Amino acid sequence: MRKVYIVGASLLKVDEQWGHSIDSLVSQVVDGLAEVRPWKIDSIYVANALGEILQNQANLGAIVAEDIGLAGVPALRVEAGGASGAAALVSGYQAILSGLADTVLVIGVEKLSDATPEEAVFLPSLSERYDLVGFQGVTESALAAMMYRMYLERYELPQEMVAQFPVIMHEHASRAPHAQYQFKTTLDNVLSSPVVSPPLRRLETTAPADGAAALILSSSDALPTIQHEQVVELAGAASSTDIVFPFDREDPLKLSAATRAFFEALARAGLSREQVKVLEIHDSYSILANLILESIGYSEEGASGVDAKNGMFDYGGKVVINAFGGLKARGHPLGATGVYQAAEIFLQLTGRAGACQVDGAKYGAMISLSGLGSAAYALVMKEG
Amino acid sequence: MRKVYIVGASLLKVDEQWGHSIDSLVSQVVDGLAEVRPWKIDSIYVANALGEILQNQANLGAIVAEDIGLAGVPALRVEAGGASGAAALVSGYQAILSGLADTVLVIGVEKLSDATPEEAVFLPSLSERYDLVGFQGVTESALAAMMYRMYLERYELPQEMVAQFPVIMHEHASRAPHAQYQFKTTLDNVLSSPVVSPPLRRLETTAPADGAAALILSSSDALPTIQHEQVVELAGAASSTDIVFPFDREDPLKLSAATRAFFEALARAGLSREQVKVLEIHDSYSILANLILESIGYSEEGASGVDAKNGMFDYGGKVVINAFGGLKARGHPLGATGVYQAAEIFLQLTGRAGACQVDGAKYGAMISLSGLGSAAYALVMKEG
Amino acid sequence: MHAVFRPPVNWRHRRFRYKLVVWRCLNCGAVHHYATSICRRCRSNRIDEDKLPDRARLITYTVVKNPPIAFEKQAPYIVGLVEFEDGTKLVAGITDCDPEELKPGTELERVVRKIAEDGESGLIVYGYKFRPAITRGR
Amino acid sequence: MHAVFRPPVNWRHRRFRYKLVVWRCLNCGAVHHYATSICRRCRSNRIDEDKLPDRARLITYTVVKNPPIAFEKQAPYIVGLVEFEDGTKLVAGITDCDPEELKPGTELERVVRKIAEDGESGLIVYGYKFRPAITRGR
Ligand SMILES: [Zn+2]
């Protein structure tokens, strides 16, 4: 089987980009891939979740292909809610393994700042079962809050064991120039920020963000023909789904799609979890950091909070999570987020992570979720 | 390279299905695949264009996987406007060729009847460049009307040379139990139906439709393990994009994405155009029938109308187009349409097309477009 | 702003929203809130209409402080996870009480109430909510 | 119904919509209606702001009889394909005339007019349209 490499990555600062349209963001982020030459792309995958609603724009495969001067190249939009970016990456990985493409461009782009505040609360519900949950006014953050409460009660934990994760994320983001929120915060700040849905606080969630990120993938066959700096091997990729309504699952506190995707991707890469030193996780709500870390075996059930407090997931620990601040602090431009995660691992494994660099990281992995774990995507990368 | 087969197909009557949700339609159409056994699916591709807007439902990969009892299986939504169904098929074809999947389920589903009349006029604009075209109140049908006028003027043709295509489509659909509009019509009826945008008339366009269609693909490796009736080989698939705004193209009357996709798919299948005896084309507007037939070389420029009048595209002619009525009369449930086209070719090549059967057809092809040709997908199939 | 309520959708789901009419799998018992031909759990075709009971127990709850579209006038409001005798779970608005009155295990009964109001179109949507049980029996 | 006009989007595109300010590729001449770093035709990075002329020629036109959202009050209305001196083509509303007055080649001039009105929010959107030229010169 041939191998798949990431030969270039580009990302924009996550921000509210009032002056820029999707087209503008796409052109900027692709301009950042100039070091890769020649510019021969066989296929384009565009990840975007809400452009149809917020920008009246569907058909983003063709739109984006033209925006970047590649009208003619096959191009497609994929959507899997908050995991759209990771889903586009997996699609690109498959396209190369199929032999039908040698070079693939994956672009994630999202502009959430065009939403009104009420829409910003409403739109995440689109990834849940709307006719069962959303129509009752039960927001996705309300679902997350109920999972949070269940978690604290089952393991008899103080809220700190969940609420500390945003503190770690903001600390990381304070060194990341492309992060949306580069300020540091404290546990006190988190726990005194406004209540969204008890026990969930404002500083445990994300806010509307615009962003774009892009990667170029190449087959091992085409690699010698491409001028590039360093490369990273995309050594394994996998995905899985789960029952959509979290409380219909056998255990609402186990993200079994994440478990399946992560171990399958690791197995394809021929790696063990212990070898992974940089890990990007999908912390759209603080509680998801706990649930993911426990679902993919880094912590025992209910123990991720204590492990985090002991520094296990920070610089000097077993694995560094969200070295650039994760969804919480780097920001969560929905459909683009998975591409940001992958671009960040690329920066780490090529030693270009700047003040966020994790020393000696040879292997990295990412977990991306749609909704509250109804789909999970995992990618595993190796130093090139 | 291993081969890809279609081992089962199912489709619902295209209709306004007021009583059924997307979940209902999906469960019904998959129930129609019962003859394929065992039910082991490695990956699911869902094609849908407007569920986020009309049903408040994104994340349809995970939603559909659960709806059909396959929570856990990797699942993804793809969107390429009116070509979403074909795009999902190409994605599934790639997944099998990549070796990562042996059996793939492709489902197209769309519910347009939830739209208001003004939305139904507006929503096709989402596949055009909204900030350049749609915001000016220029609907997609107005763009099509201007292409239509340009075509009649350039080749100095009477409108009949375009407007006869809907007559052929309704004739075909009158024998197709799953068609939305099974009535026959006449050229007089077409030309006296209400003007949408001159010269385009109501009976030259499509109307809101709900529908779902599904196919199971299998690798040649897995085929012996699957219990099925007849199979069809998915022998070639390709896609291309074009400049989105039709009048920015070198020639607005040439659908160059269709040309590229069609000949690439034929080449992969090792077939010539002359061998194809059943052809499904994307006639969302009558004029697109002319432009497609000329762009893929069945007619000289400006001559598709005369060729049609001479019976070239009907039973007994060189190739039968849209044997079940095409988008015009079978109906156009946007994101599902490409899957309908493929399912119909499957029925033809397995001799199960009933009163619509084209005798002796060994090879079939389809062309599916997003917008007015900004993306094109072509698939070529061989008798199994 | 985005349209969250559409008359055809409300009509389609009216029996579920007013009376909790569901489609139950006769093989595994799984409940569907939409008409289906195939069980989402066991793929059985043996599905029949059923109605969820009028009573349920509260498992957990929270409060929505920042309302989504069409719920602006209701906020803040309580939403809860409820469980029926057969194990089926739903989320729903919890009404006619303060959060302090609620705890896991609280007996609830179904009522039909205004769920939301689309400010621009003026469309009002009704459906099930739950309140602490005040009538007798289960 | 779906929201077709949003204030931030109108603001973002104001210079294009009011004055036809565009971004032109200095290498191949291609015009972009959005700020860009890369030419959609030749991938050059040499892009600069420009303004399309106030005059254009009509290539072809049609009439929108069934209006989309926010154009209900305008229908029926003429829309045309126009071409500027540099070859750039746009579609736009054609105003202040009857369809009978129009033919390919008709000289047009840009005006700023109400484009649409979002019935529910009351938001009114202005922007360029074209009318048969009544002022002199080109
Ligand atoms: Zn069952």
Ligand SMILES: [Zn+2]
């Ligand atoms: Zn240029």
